[in-house]
Amino acid sequence: xxxxxxxxxxxxxxxxxxxxxxxxxxxxxxxxxxxxxxxxxxxxxxxxxxxxxxxxxxxxxxxxxxxxxxxxxxxxxxxxxxxxxxxxxxxxxxxxxxxxxxxxxxxxxxxxxxxxxxxxxxxxxxxxxxxxxxxxxxxxxxxxxxxxxxxxxxxxxxxxxxxxxxxxx
Numbered sequence: 001x002x003x004x005x006x007x008x009x010x011x012x013x014x015x016x017x018x019x020x021x022x023x024x025x026x027x028x029x030x031x032x033x034x035x036x037x038x039x040x041x042x043x044x045x046x047x048x049x050x051x052x053x054x055x056x057x058x059x060x061x062x063x064x065x066x067x068x069x070x071x072x073x074x075x076x077x078x079x080x081x082x083x084x085x086x087x088x089x090x091x092x093x094x095x096x097x098x099x100x101x102x103x104x105x106x107x108x109x110x111x112x113x114x115x116x117x118x119x120x121x122x123x124x125x126x127x128x129x130x131x132x133x134x135x136x137x138x139x140x141x142x143x144x145x146x147x148x149x150x151x152x153x154x155x156x157x158x159x160x161x162x163x164x165x166x167x168x169x
Contacts, residue, residue, distance in 0.1 A: 001132040001142040004060030004085045004092040012141045012153040015083035031156035054132035056140025060092035069115035080105035
């Protein structure tokens, strides 16, 4: 569970160098979860990674809406947008700026606007927020490995240990 407005989600994603540096100051062995997990597990087909929305800071709903609408066009567009939204975290609450960002990653703006205007994702925000709360997530980021909650922007080594244990079991 993630929110584009959450600085800890940005750190866990590995897409904000300043936040990564801050995390490494606290723990020199800290490494971001998402970028490493994608390389080690997702791209190798060992793990499925799904991102769900849960408000974790001020609420990056505009960025999340654009991300979902880009995913309708292509999952590649979603994954091009994902790091860019975290890199432009100061704008994630501004729909116009998120649309502009979608254009820079190659989104079809006519399809994007049609998706936004359709309001097809309006109920998804509440549904995913509720799923997170029901599963025990109390903030973002919140990761689940076979139902086991790993809360926060923990070091990648902690996530790796949980994934390896789940794969071995």
